[in-house]
Amino acid sequence: MTNLDIFNPISEELAMVEEQLFQSIDTELEILDKAATHLIKAGGKRLRPAFVLLTAKLFSDSIQHAIPLAVALELVHMASLVHDDVIDNSELRRGQPTVKSKWGNRVSLYTGNYVLAKSLCQVAGYQRSDILEVLANASMGICEGEIKQMQSCYNIHQGLKDYLRRIERKTALLIAVSCQLGAMISDSTDAEVMALKRYGYYLGMAFQVTDDILDFVASEEILGKPVGSDIRQGVITLPAIYALKYGTHREELGQMLSSPESCCNRAEEIIDLITETDGIDYAYYVSNIFAEKAIKQLEKLPDLSGKDSLLDIAGFISGREY
Amino acid sequence: MTNLDIFNPISEELAMVEEQLFQSIDTELEILDKAATHLIKAGGKRLRPAFVLLTAKLFSDSIQHAIPLAVALELVHMASLVHDDVIDNSELRRGQPTVKSKWGNRVSLYTGNYVLAKSLCQVAGYQRSDILEVLANASMGICEGEIKQMQSCYNIHQGLKDYLRRIERKTALLIAVSCQLGAMISDSTDAEVMALKRYGYYLGMAFQVTDDILDFVASEEILGKPVGSDIRQGVITLPAIYALKYGTHREELGQMLSSPESCCNRAEEIIDLITETDGIDYAYYVSNIFAEKAIKQLEKLPDLSGKDSLLDIAGFISGREY
Secondary structure, eight states: OOHHHHTGGGHHHHHHHHHHHHHHOOOSOHHHHHHHHHHHHTOOOOHHHHHHHHHHHTTOSOOGGGHHHHHHHHHHHHHHHHHHHHHHTOSEETTEEOHHHHHHHHHHHHHHHHHHHHHHHHHHTTOOHHHHHHHHHHHHHHHHHHHHHHHHTTOTTOOHHHHHHHHIIIIIHHHHHHHHHHHHTSSOOHHHHHHHHHHHHHHHHHHHHHHHHHHHHSOHHHHSSOTTHHHHTTOOOHHHHHHHHHOTTHHHHHHHHTOHHHHHHSHHHHHHHHHTTTHHHHHHHHHHHHHHHHHHHHHTSOOOTTHHHHHHHHHHHHHOOO | OOHHHHTGGGHHHHHHHHHHHHHHOOOSOHHHHHHHHHHHHTOOOOHHHHHHHHHHHTTOSOOGGGHHHHHHHHHHHHHHHHHHHHHHTOSEETTEEOHHHHHHHHHHHHHHHHHHHHHHHHHHTTOOHHHHHHHHHHHHHHHHHHHHHHHHTTOTTOOHHHHHHHHIIIIIHHHHHHHHHHHHTSSOOHHHHHHHHHHHHHHHHHHHHHHHHHHHHSOHHHHSSOTTHHHHTTOOOHHHHHHHHHOTTHHHHHHHHTOHHHHHHSHHHHHHHHHTTTHHHHHHHHHHHHHHHHHHHHHTSOOOTTHHHHHHHHHHHHHOOO
16 A cells, blocks of 8 residues: 555545645745745645545545645645754755755745745634634644754653654644644534544654654655764654663763764764664554554544545554555 | 833733733743743833734723734734844844844744744634734735845845835834734724724834934944944845935945945945935935825824824834934
8 A cells, every 4th residue: 555545535635735735825026936836846745634634534525625724734834844944954855955955044934934824824714713723832832842852962861751752742743733623624523523633643653753763774765865864963763762772882872872973974883773773673663552542543433434544544654664 | 202101001001911922931841931031021112012002092992802912913023033033143132142142043943933823822812814814914924025135135226116115024014914903803994994004004114214224323222233233234224225326435335235245344334435425314204204104094094082192103203313
């Protein structure tokens, strides 16, 4: 099963989201138009829109009403990506030059702000303050996650809990909100909204743990950015935390991971020290636990048609191999 | 007449805005709490909240309902300031170290995003999509203004029109929106909303032109940042545009202003060349024209009590001397 198969039930609506993403950029300022369009063109999995659409589809066959919300969720996500690239000084994302590398910091920063403000315009149409609040709160959570990530760099004393709290803000929150809002704008009960929010949360956790594994084991071609980007930036993810605690060479690894110089210059050695432990397997194990928890949340829902797609995604993410 | 006199009719409500600004920062993350609180403590004239409150007061004695909106407008403004400081690498603002200089780029960027998202939470309570749209559109306009400003740096061929379009986005828009929204949440007619929006627009233009003059003629103590900051960054404002067109030494000035090196190293010479022309007087003249236009808009309003405060501000801004 591929990414595309999972999104089959909503392929038409995803195409509309794609079109409306481009239409949402509506400025006379050529450079802003180009930068924002580049950001959208650079693509991505459109996971957040997909979750909005799939959860809305649980409650009605027609999900036209969910499209502006799906666009809004992707715009919030894009704003965080373009801002990340400013701070991390990244040249490549998904194999494309970043907005930062093409147009510099000022354009990137304000493109992010523009796209963030645009996402809120998208939800204004729903005339629902509860939706706006959920989205704005998620944006604030993302900010907290980014700062937490910075604080944890090169910190070899962090544990599983620190890591989980960080990825919760960084990734799980926005996927949880995508599922929650998809249900909220549809004919669902409060209990269904809550179960879907939790489903999105656990799935987002599984997704980020898997993403962090890929930074060790995938190729640059698949990642669209250099392998070991996390290590090079001092971002200590689950396989590294495992290796720091249980690896044979944990002292040597600790010395290297706590120094920005060696993280940057000796990244390959560090990656070898981590991958020779059971850290990668452990991380897959943790990711699977989260995917299982996501599936459990779905069991709380009545027998809605469309539930299978959400089950498939949990299975796909937990077991995915590139 | 001082700033404080003008704000007398709303001093109680401004104190509440101040309190709620601090309360709006509600995060467990210590560094984000400190950075955002520092940003609020650094103060400022609270012009945007004042305009929300003064316009709301035209239509009712009690303006408690306008306080969350006033807080939101100041938060949008603060987000743009903290992001400016990232891009401009500023060490000081209003005589205080910037968030950027104390906590670095990442914290500054995400503090700005946090504060921006918080401002939208503030307006969610009104359950009015029209208000959200106006605010989000203004945020987008500010982004365009910032990019336009970057594009115009060191460009000695810009004219009055380019300058005016730039400061429109940079400043006038958010003051216009403050007045517009203050009326929109009160018992006002569409014509009154429009007149107040235009009043805010013209006043914002007058305000920015005056602010640009101060960068040449005020002291560092009053500005809270080094004199000639604009020139040093290649920002060509109205007195410079005048001097480039009519000054005796316009060729020499043009050469210096088009070079980042001489803008930075020969700022004092440049300032002397500009201030010896009639550029400053001309800018005061333009500022006065805008203040007069602002007053004209007020004449369109019925004889509402509280109108005098708005008239006073236009008079104060056009004639103010530090």
